[in-house]
Amino acid sequence: MAVYNYDVVVLGSGPAGEGAAMNAVKAGRKVAVVDSRPHVGGNSTHLGTIPSKALRHSVRQIMQYNTNPLFRQIGEPRWFSFPDVLKSAESVIGKQVTSRTSYYARNRIDIFFGTASFADEQTVEVVSANGMVETLVASQFIIATGSRPYRPSDIDFSHPRVYDSDTILTLSHTPRRLIIYGAGVIGSEYASIFSGLGVLVDLIDNRDQLLSFLDDEISDALSYHLRNNNVLIRHNEEYERVEGVDNGVILHLKSGKKIKADAFLWCNGRTGNTDK
Template sequence: MAEHHYDVVVIGAGPAGEGAAMNATKNGCRVATIEDKQTVGGNCTHWGTIPSKALRHSVKQIITFNTNSMFRDIGEPRWFSFPRVLQHAEKVMAKQVKLRTQFYARNRVDLFNGSAYFLDKNRIEIRGGTRANEVLRAKTIVVATGSRPYLPPDVNFRHHRIYNSDTILKLSHTPRTLIIYGAGVIGSEYASIFAGLGVKVDLINPGSRLLTFLDDEISDALSYHLRNNGVLVRHNEQYESVDGDDHGVVVSLQSGKKLRADAFLWCNGRSGNTERLGLENVGLEVNSRGQLQVDEHYKTEVPDIYAVGDVIGWPSLASAAYDQGRSAASDVNGDQYFRYIADVPTGIYTIPEISSVGKTEKELTDAKVPYEVGQAFFKDLARAQITGDEVGMLKVLFHRESREILGIHCFGDQAAEIVHIGQAIMNQGGEANTLNYFINTTFNYPTMAEAYRVAALNGLNRIF
């Protein structure tokens, strides 16, 4: 059995694993990455972030074409099938794989194809794949195996009309009606996408409101726009059974209701990919969701074994995962770039999109912080009027006395880009982080960024 020696072995080639591997090799470590797929990029590139956002972009273009009166001169509104729209996503995925494969080659990180299995805390056996039965030995091991959809055992996901958030990307037709179970980030995003394709969607939410971690006003806006686009949102409902036949799927709810649709999409929870790692051989246990516990340096309970990305749970975002991987490698090498990733903006790619950073109004109210609100509505911005993307708003929360920026909440086109301007000011600290920056800075006109000036002046008017 061939044995290879490395300083660091990374399990998983998604964003978290890539961040760890690239930072470790740039610090002079000899690094190997084990990946069970044939190509790098992880679930982010192949099943999650990249395909769903590329799909959303295509749907958004279709909506623009079908609703903009200017396009009527060149033809009537068009209907596009789901598989046809997916073709654009597949091209983006291929470009991402090519780019990330070059990163590994250029930085001389050895890629091993197969599944990782701990023999002990310093040795990993590769099972299956093209490098089966080889053993990698290293002082430090970083677990970055990601997550997959949680699949309840009482739902038959082998049925050709029952999908989860991974398998939906293999949907070969366009259903007329769709039931989505789970109204978290993924469920809300897919509800927007399918509604944009003209599908009648029932969105079943086991909770009492959409995305409770969001600012209440933003959550309410999302609910309104989903309903306005033909999504029926059903709150406080749990499934009793999900039964597929040749013609559709019947969902029986615990409340006694029965729903029928052409297809069913499960978007309720994710589990860490840990079950076949041999963690018992190193004394590591996972929680009920298959996730590993780590400290504020991304260390597990076993010395020199780190864990990063979705496999540790919150926030389960590609952006955070990459930075967690980099930080774990910084901890290994003791460089100056280590940080615990806590300041994470949310980016939710519904139509329109949502993004926020910092505190919500509820959090500030509960903490009895004397805050004030500055608002800018997109319908009043020249740039939004030009582009036709007039739905949305920017909300800046700031301290009444010090004017310190406490939270940024944005709903509308390009929200995930717009939020970073506010985030940059919030991170300056001290006198630099105040509403005054937006009041005393000249913004390009017309731009979406100008929303910060409008919101700041709006907030200033509320201080007496």
């Protein structure tokens, strides 16, 4: 079992971990970074910010083409499937990984891929995918392991039609109708993405206003544009249960309403990764 010594070891290579590592090395520290994936970037690059923004950009281009009268002289509106649009996001992710890997190499920061756990206050053991264990000893550790979607125990996320904001990136088709539960930043963003692809979206909000931390006029404008693009916003609703069936999902609300769709996307909260 190999043992390596550092001044600082950062657990997680997302934006927080990357920033901490770069600042530490610029302060003259010997630094290592550990990530559970075989590539750097963290959830932000692989599952969160980068994929969703790349998807949103591609969908926006599609919408601009389809709604611009100038392009009608060329041909009819064009529609793309979700997997097709996702391919463009994957290319962006690859570029991000390449550039971020070069940052670490340029600053001589060692990278270890595997699952880290503390052996004592100054030691972590990193278990790689092939089972090899490496020991890192340091005087300081920075935990920047990020978060993952919160999954209630009463929802069957193993059902092929039930997704969270991470697994939605594995969707292999374009549903005709999609239920999104949770109208926060992530839920609203995916509502705009899927509606831009022609999907009828039911956006379930357990509050009385979208993104209530925003100014009222901004929240109202967002609601208007979503509704104008086939998003049905249902305020002050809470789920009672989610029923997975062969050809879709039925959402049972506490108000007594039942909504059936081809797929269900859970976007209601996140939880920390420190238990992993």
